[in-house]
Amino acid sequence: MKKTKxxxxxxxxxxxxxxxxxxxxxxxxxxxxxxRLNETLSVGSIQSALKRMEEKGYLTSVFGxxxxxxxxxxxxxxxxxxxxxxxxxxxxxIRAGLWNSMPRLVHx
Amino acid sequence: xxxxxxxxxxxxxxTVLRFLLKKEYLEEIEGDLxxxxxxxxxxxxxxxxxxxxxxxxxxxxxxxxxxHIGSFHIQHHPAMFRNYFKISFRSLMxxxxxxxxxxxxxxxxxxxxxxxxxxxxxxxxMDQFHTHKNEVYLTTFYANRDGSDQQFxxxxxxxxxxxxxxxxxxxxxxxxxxxxxxxxxGDLVFNERLRxxxxxxxxxxxxxxxxxxxxxxxxxxSIILSEEMAVKxxxxxxxxxxxxxxxxDGERSGLFTVGGVAEAFPKARTIxxxxxxxxxxxxxxxxxxxxxxxKTMVQATLVRIEHPEDVSIVQRNMAAYQNAxxxxxxxxxxxxxxVFEPLATLHQRAHRIRDDISxxxxxxxxxxxxxxxxxxxxxxLACFNYINIAIVSAAKxxxxxxxxxxxxxxxxxxxxxxxxxxxxxxxxAMIGGYILATHIFIPGFEYLWHFSMGFEFLDPKLWIFLAVxxxxxxxxxxxxxxxxxxxxxAAGILKGSxxxxxxxxxxxxxxxxxxxxxxxxxxxxxxxxxxxxxxxxRSWGYENREVLYTAVPDRSAFEQLRSKLLQExxxxxxxxxxxxxxxxxxxxxxxxxxxxxxxxxxxxxxxxFQTMGIxxxxxxxxxxxxxxxxxSIVINETMVKHLNLENPIGHKLRIDSTEYSVIGVxxxxxxxxxxxxxxxxxxxxxxxxxxxFLSVKVRPGTQPEMYRILKNxxxxxxxxxxxxxxxQEDVWGRYYETIGIHGLVWxxxxxxxxAMAGLGLYGLITYNVTGRIKEFSIRKVLGAEAFSISxxxxxxxxxxxxxxxxxxxxxxxxxxxxxxxxxxxxxMPVSYTGVFIAALALVLVLALSLLIQIHRxxxxxxxxxxRTE
Numbered sequence: 001m002k003k004t005k006x007x008x009x010x011x012x013x014x015x016x017x018x019x020x021x022x023x024x025x026x027x028x029x030x031x032x033x034x035x036r037l038n039e040t041l042s043v044g045s046i047q048s049a050l051k052r053m054e055e056k057g058y059l060t061s062v063f064g065x066x067x068x069x070x071x072x073x074x075x076x077x078x079x080x081x082x083x084x085x086x087x088x089x090x091x092x093x094i095r096a097g098l099w100n101s102m103p104r105l106v107h108x
Numbered sequence: 109x110x111x112x113x114x115x116x117x118x119x120x121x122x123t124v125l126r127f128l129l130k131k132e133y134l135e136e137i138e139g140d141l142x143x144x145x146x147x148x149x150x151x152x153x154x155x156x157x158x159x160x161x162x163x164x165x166x167x168x169x170x171x172x173x174x175x176h177i178g179s180f181h182i183q184h185h186p187a188m189f190r191n192y193f194k195i196s197f198r199s200l201m202x203x204x205x206x207x208x209x210x211x212x213x214x215x216x217x218x219x220x221x222x223x224x225x226x227x228x229x230x231x232x233x234m235d236q237f238h239t240h241k242n243e244v245y246l247t248t249f250y251a252n253r254d255g256s257d258q259q260f261x262x263x264x265x266x267x268x269x270x271x272x273x274x275x276x277x278x279x280x281x282x283x284x285x286x287x288x289x290x291x292x293x294g295d296l297v298f299n300e301r302l303r304x305x306x307x308x309x310x311x312x313x314x315x316x317x318x319x320x321x322x323x324x325x326x327x328x329x330s331i332i333l334s335e336e337m338a339v340k341x342x343x344x345x346x347x348x349x350x351x352x353x354x355x356x357d358g359e360r361s362g363l364f365t366v367g368g369v370a371e372a373f374p375k376a377r378t379i380x381x382x383x384x385x386x387x388x389x390x391x392x393x394x395x396x397x398x399x400x401x402x403k404t405m406v407q408a409t410l411v412r413i414e415h416p417e418d419v420s421i422v423q424r425n426m427a428a429y430q431n432a433x434x435x436x437x438x439x440x441x442x443x444x445x446x447v448f449e450p451l452a453t454l455h456q457r458a459h460r461i462r463d464d465i466s467x468x469x470x471x472x473x474x475x476x477x478x479x480x481x482x483x484x485x486x487x488x489l490a491c492f493n494y495i496n497i498a499i500v501s502a503a504k505x506x507x508x509x510x511x512x513x514x515x516x517x518x519x520x521x522x523x524x525x526x527x528x529x530x531x532x533x534x535x536x537a538m539i540g541g542y543i544l545a546t547h548i549f550i551p552g553f554e555y556l557w558h559f560s561m562g563f564e565f566l567d568p569k570l571w572i573f574l575a576v577x578x579x580x581x582x583x584x585x586x587x588x589x590x591x592x593x594x595x596x597x598a599a600g601i602l603k604g605s606x607x608x609x610x611x612x613x614x615x616x617x618x619x620x621x622x623x624x625x626x627x628x629x630x631x632x633x634x635x636x637x638x639x640x641x642x643x644x645x646r647s648w649g650y651e652n653r654e655v656l657y658t659a660v661p662d663r664s665a666f667e668q669l670r671s672k673l674l675q676e677x678x679x680x681x682x683x684x685x686x687x688x689x690x691x692x693x694x695x696x697x698x699x700x701x702x703x704x705x706x707x708x709x710x711x712x713x714x715x716x717f718q719t720m721g722i723x724x725x726x727x728x729x730x731x732x733x734x735x736x737x738x739x740s741i742v743i744n745e746t747m748v749k750h751l752n753l754e755n756p757i758g759h760k761l762r763i764d765s766t767e768y769s770v771i772g773v774x775x776x777x778x779x780x781x782x783x784x785x786x787x788x789x790x791x792x793x794x795x796x797x798x799x800x801f802l803s804v805k806v807r808p809g810t811q812p813e814m815y816r817i818l819k820n821x822x823x824x825x826x827x828x829x830x831x832x833x834x835x836q837e838d839v840w841g842r843y844y845e846t847i848g849i850h851g852l853v854w855x856x857x858x859x860x861x862x863a864m865a866g867l868g869l870y871g872l873i874t875y876n877v878t879g880r881i882k883e884f885s886i887r888k889v890l891g892a893e894a895f896s897i898s899x900x901x902x903x904x905x906x907x908x909x910x911x912x913x914x915x916x917x918x919x920x921x922x923x924x925x926x927x928x929x930x931x932x933x934x935x936m937p938v939s940y941t942g943v944f945i946a947a948l949a950l951v952l953v954l955a956l957s958l959l960i961q962i963h964r965x966x967x968x969x970x971x972x973x974x975r976t977e
Contacts, residue, residue: 025136025140026136026137026139026140027140027143027144030140030144042163042164042167043137043140043141043144043164043165043167043168044164044166044167044168044169044170044173045167047133047137047140047168047170047173048170048171048172048173051133051172051173052172055172063135063136066139067139067143069142069143069146070138070139070140070142070143070146071138071139071142073135073136073138073139073142074135074136074139075136075139076135076136
């Protein structure tokens with residue numbers, strides 16, 4: 001896990017970015033995740049997760065179009081990088097492996 | 109109604125974010141916030157949406173989004189802070205003198221800060237303890253007086269009863285009327301103020317009872333006492349069930365059973381009582397008092413309206429009562445409108461409402477502004493000292509800073525270290541300030557003014573306030589030194605090429621500001637003290653020093669007492685009157701074609717002017733056979749000016765519908781104390797059957813003896829009635845004491861200001877000398893004279909002083925004069941004395957500081973100064 005440097009919350013955000021594709025920007029990610037996790041998230045936690053992952057090279061971003069609702073400000077649309085896909089599938093396979101070995105580990 | 113689109117999110121969180129967050133993130137983050145707000149506003153109230161907006165903005169203040177301000181968050185670990193505190197504590201101990209200057213100054217400033225907090229809290233918590241403070245209203249009315257609409261706290265007597273009947277919105281009403289009576293229990297007989305109220309009084313104004321039942325007032329013959337009065341008559345025992353005799357006047361009296369005793373009233377109150385009895389007793393006390401007559405007034409009518417929105421409905425429908433009153437009363441008292449004043453804010457408005465039952469606290473609110481300004485100035489003075497000393501003493505810590513830097517401390521680390529040190533010092537100062545405030549300032553002030561502010565250590569708001577003061581003060585005083593000291597490069601420091609603290613222009617500017625402020629405080633102290641002396645020598649306009657007075661219950665008592673006094677050889681003149689200077693008068697309206705003028709009015713007999721020594725400037729007094737002169741009045745000079753009378757004698761003036769002719773004009777005399785301007789005043793002939801005061805002029809020097817004789821006559825003539833009189837000089841009781849306090853308070857402020865500036869200056873000179881000890885030693889070895897060394901050391905300070913006083917003296921003069929004029933309608937003639945005394949004191953402080961240091965240089969052994977390790 002340490003090698004990948006991806007926290008659990010970051011992983012969830014990253015997956016949401018991939019799922020939302022063209023709509024992957026701050027508020028939309030927040031909405032989507034809130035619905036799926038069924039809890040309220042703060043703007044700050046989403047934004048800091050996005051920025052951290054961008055620094056780590058898992059996300060790239062471009063500005064979208066400005067809208068009236070946003071007070072004339074542009075959205076920042078996030079896209080996952082190949083590195084992110086790689087890390088996610090690594091994580092998935094690690095987990096899958098663990099799940100598979102569960103009966104052997106848990107002596108019932 | 110707002111459409112959702114028109115509601116904007118608050119701006120300030122965005123401003124804060126713009127300051128804190130990385131620039132490249134701002135646009136999308138702001139956009140996100142606005143979008144969320146736009147969504148929220150469709151689903152919830154504007155208030156809630158704004159709250160969410162602020163909350164969302166606050167959650168964005170996170171390390172990964174913040175700008176790199178010195179990368180603070182990475183380098184400071186708790187262990188480091190422990191180290192900083194250790195170091196600051198050690199440096200505090202190592203330099204006791206510097207620490208003393210810093211901590212003393214800050215302590216005094218913080219002490220004053222806490223005092224200001226306590227005073228403001230006390231003022232703003234006035235009457236706030238009442239459970240129904242937001243539901244209870246005082247009925248007030250506006251009437252045209254003296255050319256303007258003025259608000260009065262009284263109301264027509266029948267109003268309370270009809271309001272309760274006519275408006276379902278009004279839950280309760282209560283009438284309040286006060287009378288002076290004599291109360292007797294066993295051997296104890298005193299003049300007291302009795303409050304007649306409806307039984308709802310204690311439900312609307314929730315004063316809890318210590319003994320007895322709140323509903324005791326439903327009983328006609330019950331009386332409720334304040335705790336103070338219960339102690340006065342019954343000591344510590346429970347008096348419920350005991351019987352007290354109330355004498356309403358010479359003939360009427362009644363027995364009342366104690367039904368309850370109130371708990372000690374909260375300190376912050378403007379409305380309270382001594383004795384409560386049922387309102388209906390007023391008719392037996394005063395048969396002429398007609399509660400159904402619309403022109404009769406009660407002291408107050410309180411109403412309780414549970415829903416604040418109903419107040420305006422009631423207020424809109426008051427016209428009928430207004431008309432009922434206006435039809436019955438004289439046109440002097442025509443009501444223009446009724447207004448309900450909520451109890452919660454009554455004390456803040458009280459100074460604008462005439463004759464209301466709530467005591468005015470206007471002065472307290474003004475005092476809060478002054479105190480806040482003074483507190484901030486004192487804090488500034490203390491912070492300046494700290495900054496100055498930190499800058500000049502940085503030299504001592506050069507090596508420490510250099511080493512810290514060379515082993516990798518960045519500028520921000522050093523700044524934080526210094527700020528942390530500052531926090532330690534401020535913390536010490538805060539403890540000192542707290543002790544100063546709670547042991548000296550607050551009790552001292554309470555002692556001077558004879559009251560208690562109810563200051564509490566466990567007040568949570570106090571703790572929040574102290575925390576804010578701590579943080580703000582330590583940052584304000586520490587930020588510049590921290591940034592200044594951390595600026596230098598390690599290499600330069602260690603090589604010795606950096607010279608700290610020398611000739612920092614800021615030091616000079618701050619010291620000058622301190623001097624200017626000290627000069628201002630000093631000038632005020634001198635001026636206010638001198639003004640106190642001036643006012644205590646000021647004449648009241650009449651000869652009050654040889655006059656004794658006493659209240660009398662009626663004419664026959666006056667006659668009895670007078671015949672006794674006439675046998676005394678030291679009595680020069682005796683007068684009987686309905687009103688008395690400094691004790692009682694009424695106001696009335698003079699009807700003039702252009703408008704009505706409000707004037708003060710006193711009913712007096714023909715001997716009053718001689719007895720009181722009121723000088724007449726034109727015309728004559730009332731003649732002895734006063735009955736013949738019922739239509740004559742004597743007016744004062746102010747009234748002549750005010751009414752613009754060119755030839756006052758013989759002039760006809762109309763009061764109500766009767767014409768009176770002016771027969772004399774008196775010089776201006778003070779009917780109020782010197783804190784009020786002299787008002788137009790007129791004297792009318794008193795009808796003998798309402799004689800309420802006896803005044804007697806005695807031979808100079810015999811006042812104490814005559815006072816004793818007067819009291820003896822009184823107690824032998826009227827053993828049942830307490831004596832209520834004294835020296836005319838004392839009618840203003842605490843007035844001189846009060847103005848004396850003004851001077852004292854300014855002297856205290858001036859002491860701290862001068863002490864702080866002086867200590868700061870002394871600290872600076874000391875550091876300067878220490879830093880240049882090598883230079884002075886060389887000069888001494890080479891044979892410099894004491895004079896040239898003194899001149900060398902003094903020159904920069906003398907110049908600085910010159911500049912500071914050049915600015916400070918005119919400023920102080922203007923400031924002190926302005927304050928004096930604003931505080932007293934009558935004050936001493938403005939002069940330059942105060943400024944010169946202040947400047948002289950400051951120059952003395954400088955001279956003393958310089959002398960001590962010059963002495964130190966001259967005494968020191970140059971060998972010591974030149975030795976290097």
